[in-house]
Amino acid sequence: MKNTLPLFIMILSLSMINCNSKQGCTDSKALNYDTKAKKDDGSCIQRNYTLQPQVITNLDAILKESSGLLNTDNLIWSFGDSGNKNEIYSIDTTNGNIISTVTLSGVSNIDFEDIAQDSLYIYVGDFGNNNGNRQNLVIYKIPKQSNWNITNTISPQAIQFNYPDQTNFTNNANTDFDCEAMITQKGNIYIFTKDHSDQHTRLYKLPINPGNHTAELISTFNTQGLITGASIADDGSKIALTGFNPITDTAFVWVLNNFNNDQFFSGNNKLINIGSRTAVGQVEGVCFSTNNMLYISNEQKYTVPAKLWKLDISTVK
Secondary structure: OOOOHHHHHHHHHHHHHHHHOOEEOOOOOOOOOOOOOOEEOOOOOOOOEEOOOEEEEEOOHHHOOEOOOEEEOOEEEEOEOOOOOOEEEEEOOOOOOEEEEEEEOOOOOOOEEEEEEOOOEEEEEEOOOOOOOOOOOEEEEEEOOOOOOOOEEEOOEEEEEEOOOOOOOOOOOOOOOEEEEEEEEOOEEEEEEEOOOOOEEEEEEEEOOOEEEEOEEEEEEEOOOEEEEEEEOOOOOEEEEEEEEOOOOEEEEEEEEOOEOOEOOOOEEEEEEEEEHHHHOEEEEEEEEEOOEEEEEEEOEOOEOOEEEEEEOOOOO
């Protein structure tokens, strides 16, 4: 009779390994929490949250189409999108007035859509592409200043890019190659598309170096709406995505956390409903004030003027 003990031990060991490495939803608050899962696979189905943002102030008339927000050096920055000037503005958060203006010399505001930063630079994304026909997508790189509280002019560097999976550039209002959201992390730029056809978003990565680049597709996520802005917390632990659902006409914020490296959709993703667009306008800008507090801005829409809001996300676990 053959000795089957080694085979038995091998099978037992493999079973233990598989058990210890079982993947699934590890979030106890999710609807599909798996008590046996040892590693989160990004499959968690979260209950939706409903939170009411609080108005801080109306924004200056020059920001009636506020399209992005940035919190840096104790200043909040915003700008207008397509058809507005090639300028960004710091805002007095108590009354919405403009504190200072920075002009981006030598460029046109084709469709400025979001703004991000790292320790040395600010990045302005001119990549709005409502009809999917643009072939001049660019992110402008601006050195941070020692004193932002002045009006000045800066010549930015250009980070030009294209999508590796776009081959058709004819006009298409149902395009998946529109974009209004951007963050930076660990020496890279990440952009989140606004997919009109299926209300998903695709995450792409770009280097921060000026030049011509082909974006790298990382992953796709069903956002249940159109993404209009992005921000990452200072400690890198959370990402906020703003957007709206064109069918229900409601605005929302996604909070992404517990992700692995730049697999931003791999952790626990929470959807926060923040109201109808008739109540909060078209929310387009977002930035973190603290890890649990967001600033949000909307562009003027319906009867809602452009406003600066705050949203407490401390209860979103």
